[in-house]
Amino acid sequence: MATGFSFGASGYPITWKHLAKEEKQQMITERNEGTLQKCEQLADMFSADYLLPFAKFFELVQPAHKSYRELMEKNRPADVTEHLTEHDVTVLDLLPGESWSGNDGSIDRRVNREQFFDNDFREQYLLDTYESQPPVVTESFDMTHEELADYFESLGGSDLAARIGDFALTLSLTGEQTLTALLRVQEGEIEYKPTEKQIPLGELDASHNVSMSCPGALVQFVVRNDRSWDDIHIGYWCEFDRQPDEYSLEFWRLLHAPWEARNDAMRIAKDYDIETELEGTTMADLVERNDVGDILSTYGLHCAGCPEGLGEDIIEAARIHGLDPQQARRLISEIEASVTGKQSVSD
Structure with a gap:
């Protein structure tokens, strides 16, 4: 069997400022230990002969994220091996580029594989990788308050916005310019107000208050291309704070797929009238057999491993x-x- 062996790529808790460094480290340590326990439980539950830590x-890779990397203590495949020493399962401790033969049990290892866990080597490797890649976003940050107001306020008046309740977001976007604003959600309506500076959380009086500081060019790309905010929310691009320390599920769901609110998709079932050769192919089959995960995720569909994918096609x-x-x-x-x-979608 194969299973994850460390925590995922979420920016929580590292990018959330309401947590002290020691609290973040403790959460990461506990999460790592919990993941090793999960490996143990799965191996026992399925009486696995072999277990492959993967994914x-x-x-x-961003140089600006070095402080985050320093906090990201992660499990290694070797940690899974050590944790399962007393269990009757063989852990296939493989790194990317290594292979295992099921015929004779031999493993083809990388030369000097331990260097990938050396901090100096890793930092240089990441720097070289960063310098060899094109920028994530190439456009300069020239968005206006009017554009942001039109975007956010278009999401109001929907069932999804109404579910958010009493909510305030104090926003700071930086880059070639700095824009700060207050986003207020009340009774399903959304109001966007420019501010002279980012308002401190302590000065907000909504039931849920969140501060968000982001690179403006990244937000501009999301807004102008009507994309999901997942890379901003889940990723490591932005810093957040919240008061009280509670997760506002409905607000983040709004940003996960903002077009749901704009089209009030919770009330209105769309009749697409689309013809495609992919009709009838389950999402599970589509994702497992094709490298389409990145395309789906840009539209807010994170389908890999989703149980609903067994009963849905792309339409x-x-x-x-x-x-x-x-x-x-x-x-x-x-x-x-x-x-x-080929592109064969027709109206």
Whole structure:
């Protein structure tokens, strides 16, 4: 069997300022230990002969994220081996690029594999990688308050916005310019107000108050391309704070797929009238057999491992996630181009 061996790529708790450094380190330690216990439970539950730790080999490549990397103590595959020493299971302690033969049990190892766990080597490797890649966002940050107000206020008046309750977001966007604003959600309506500076959380009086500081160019890309905010919320681009220390599920759901609110997808079922060769192919099959995860995620569909994918095709998944017909056609065209090499979506 194969299973994750360390925590995922979420920016929580590292990018949340309401937690002290010691609290973050303790949470990470407990999460790592919990993941090792999960490996143990799964190995016992399924009486596994072999266990492959996989899918957690990631690093933050941006130089600006070095302070985050220093906090990201992660499990290694060797930690799984050590944790399961007393169990009747063989741990396949493999790094990317290594292989195991099921015929004779031999493992083809990387030369000097331990260097990948050396901090100096890792930092130089990440710097070289960063310098060899194009920028994530190339456009300068020239967004206006009017553009942001139109975007956020268009999400109000929906069932999804009404579920948020009494909420305030104090926002700071930085780059070629700095924009600060207050986003207020009350009774399903959203009001955007420019401010002279980012308002401290202590001066807000909503039931849920959150501060968010982000690179403006990244937010601009999300807004102008009508993309999911997941990379901002889950990733390590921004810093957050909250008061009280409670997770506002409905607000983050709003940003996960903002078009749901704009089209009030919680009330209105869309009739897409789309023809595609992918109709009837379950999302589980589509994701398992094709490299389409990145395309899906840009539209807010994180389908890998989702149990609902066993009973939905691409049209149903797009509808359930609130994509309007134009977005659905664009998504399906991109998927078809990746899977079949042709764009065949028709109205």
